[in-house]
Structure formats: C-alpha cells, structure tokens
Amino acid sequence: MSNLNYSLLLPREDRMPRTIAARTRRVYDLVSSVYPVSTFFFHSKAHDCALKHSGIRNGMRVLEVATGSGEMFRRLVKANPDGQTFGLDLSPNMAAHTLRVARKACPQAEAHTGAVDVRSLPFRSSSFDAVMCCYLLELLSQDDIRRTLREIRRVLRPGGKFSLVVIGQNVKMFNHLYTVGGSLVPAFWGRQVESSVPELIRETGMRVVTDRFVRQGFYPSRVLVAENAAAHRRTARNGR
C-alpha cells in the first residue's frame, strides 16, 4: 500500500487508551466500498467549503486524518500535485481505497496513505503546512478529541492551517435522528460534538480564523479553519 512505516506505529497504538476504536475500525472496514455514496450526498458541500478556506496550495506538505474512502483526499492530491499529501485512517480498507482513488485521479502526485490510529501521529513536530480532518471527532471520546487535537497541533508548523469539519448541531430534527443513530450504532455514528469544538481548538493554542455552517439537504456541517498560533506568540514576544 503506502510506504508509511507500520513497525514504527504499532507500539505507539498499543499505548492508546482502550475505547470503541476496534469496533469503529471493523464497522468502517465493512462499509468502505459503499461509503463514497454517503460522502457524495452528505459531505461533499462541506468538503468544498473546507478546501476553499484551507489555504492549501500546490507544493505543500499536507496531512489528512481520517480520510474515510478518500473523497477529500482526492481533492487534496489534485490541489497539491507537486507537493506531498499523506492520508491516515483507522480502517485498512478505507486507507487502501483512499490510495486507489488518489492514484487514479492524479497518478503523478506524491500521495501516501496508512492504516493508523490518529490519536498518536507518526510524524515529527512541525512537519506539515496544513492538516485536514473531516467528521472524525464525533467518533472520539472527549479525552481523545483533546489528545488528537494536540497531536494535530504538534505536527503542524507555526502559522500552518488546520481545517476541521464536524456535524452541525443547528438543525433540531437532525439532532434527534442523530441521537437515535448514535445509540443504535455508536461505533459508526458516534455523537455530535460541534458546539464544544471551537473552545477545544482554542485550548490547544490554535486560533480559529474561519467558521462557517454548511447544509446539504437536511445534513448540517460546521467548517472551521484554525491557524497554529505559535508563530504569532513568538512574533509578539520578539516585539516584531
């Protein structure tokens, strides 16, 4: 599949707290071939919006966490044919599907994917210009959301941009349906976390620069873009 180093990753993943991650991996492995349909109907508009505001340009080093079946990853690779684009997903089938989709769309681009639990990222600090994350946080516990956001910030260079899409909580009827879905299949639906997300981003030291609600039919999403504020703090301290 990709050239990510699995032997490096496994011990890190073993240290992760035990959660429903194993079930999530199995469920998403199972649905990987049909998942693109759901992405097309529910996520594509928010994907458009996130990419538009992400600040991603050709030649960058870009990471997507939780690629799913690769619809956003394909867009990232197309936008960045001369750079490097990395995609990670807990489900091996999703990671494999994502790589196939990207290679087909843009065979000459440098694209890598791997089956990795993104609560611990196998990359050096400050090694990416941009990070993208769509519809993952719903599947993580509150502690794991914090842990994952800290990891994302760690691998993002100062001044780099983090784009995040979460399911919106601003459509009452949808919220009811989601609560039912989440109680029936928690490993697939998770729970809505949108309203707490801006504060969690700020806690990690990133600064929200774009905040948009997008609706695709009855399905609401919130798109946030945050900047790794480390650069600003250093500049202020240096009096520049």
Ligand SMILES: C[S@@+](CC[C@H](N)C(=O)[O-])C[C@H]1O[C@@H](n2cnc3c(N)ncnc32)[C@H](O)[C@@H]1O
């Ligand atoms: C709701 S899907 C979203 C997929 C895609 N980002 C999109 O926008 O359509 C959530 C994805 O997150 C992945 N996932 C869940 N927990 C994860 C974890 N801890 N590390 C990496 N991926 C994870 C699942 O395997 C699944 O593919």
